[in-house]
Amino acid sequence: GNSVTQMEGPVTLSEEAFLTINCTYTATGYPSLFWYVQYPGEGLQLLLKATKADDKGSNKGFEATYRKETTSFHLEKGSVQVSDSAVYFCALSGWAAGNKLTFGGGTRVLVKP
Amino acid sequence: DAGITQSPRHKVTETGTPVTLRCHQTENHRYMYWYRQDPGHGLRLIHYSYGVKDTDKGEVSDGYSVSRSKTEDFLLTLESATSSQTSVYFCAISDGSSGNTIYFGEGSWLTVV
Numbered sequence: 001g002n003s004v005t006q007m008e009g010p011v012t013l014s015e016e017a018f019l020t021i022n023c024t025y026t027a028t029g030y031p032s033l034f035w036y037v038q039y040p041g042e043g044l045q046l047l048l049k050a051t052k053a054d055d056k057g058s059n060k061g062f063e064a065t066y067r068k069e070t071t072s073f074h075l076e077k078g079s080v081q082v083s084d085s086a087v088y089f090c091a092l093s094g095w096a097a098g099n100k101l102t103f104g105g106g107t108r109v110l111v112k113p
Numbered sequence: 114d115a116g117i118t119q120s121p122r123h124k125v126t127e128t129g130t131p132v133t134l135r136c137h138q139t140e141n142h143r144y145m146y147w148y149r150q151d152p153g154h155g156l157r158l159i160h161y162s163y164g165v166k167d168t169d170k171g172e173v174s175d176g177y178s179v180s181r182s183k184t185e186d187f188l189l190t191l192e193s194a195t196s197s198q199t200s201v202y203f204c205a206i207s208d209g210s211s212g213n214t215i216y217f218g219e220g221s222w223l224t225v226v
Contacts, residue, residue, distance in 0.1 A: 004155075032212040034214075034215075036217075042219060042220075043203060043217045043218055043219040043220050044156070044203065044217040045217075046214050046215075046216070049212070049214065051212035089155055089156070093212070093215070100146070100158055100161060100171070101146075101148075101156070101158070101205075101215055102158075103155035103156045103157070104155055105153055105154060105155045106155050
């Protein structure tokens with residue numbers, strides 16, 4: 001079956017530091033890959049996505065590239081802000097219709113001033 | 114923001130009582146999902162629906178039932194609540210197309226005492 005593994009947190013950074021959150025996946029066929037962000041007390045918001053190999057998703061300074069050869073979709077941001085403090089989830093949806101998402105365990109990021 | 118409303122947003126109930134959570138969408142999307150979020154597990158799929166009266170189980174469906182009598186409403190019922198069902202429950206919607214985004218509601222916090 002499908003599975004997603006992402007690095008455990010919490011990750012604590014200083015403002016303007018570089019952020020990387022690793023995500024690897026196991027899936028059959030050609031999944032679509034997503035990063036969702038959850039701010040305290042809120043639901044999940046789509047941060048970015050990629051639907052085929054070598055696609056790069058980007059949004060709000062965050063980027064992730066769909067690497068089929070390494071089955072990875074690592075999230076990066078060059079200069080984090082305090083407002084980026086949140087929980088980040090890597091997820092995939094399979095080839096079959098219905099788009100059922102399989103999530104990683106989430107990575108909590110805390111950015112300190 | 115996707116038009117998804119969950120109710121109630123917060124509920125405390127006693128062990129053994131039935132509980133129903135409601136999800137209402139205004140997007141006319143075909144697919145609706147219920148996930149639960151627990152520390153260390155990310156989000157896990159409970160049940161999903163691919164049309165009116167068409168539902169199927171997810172990976173953690175034991176102890177839960179669902180119903181969808183209208184396109185816009187998807188109900189999640191805990192027939193006899195247990196403490197292990199204390200969690201945050203998220204409804205999500207999608208049009209089901211491959212690679213399309215799944216949108217999440219704001220969550221329902223359920224505590225079973």
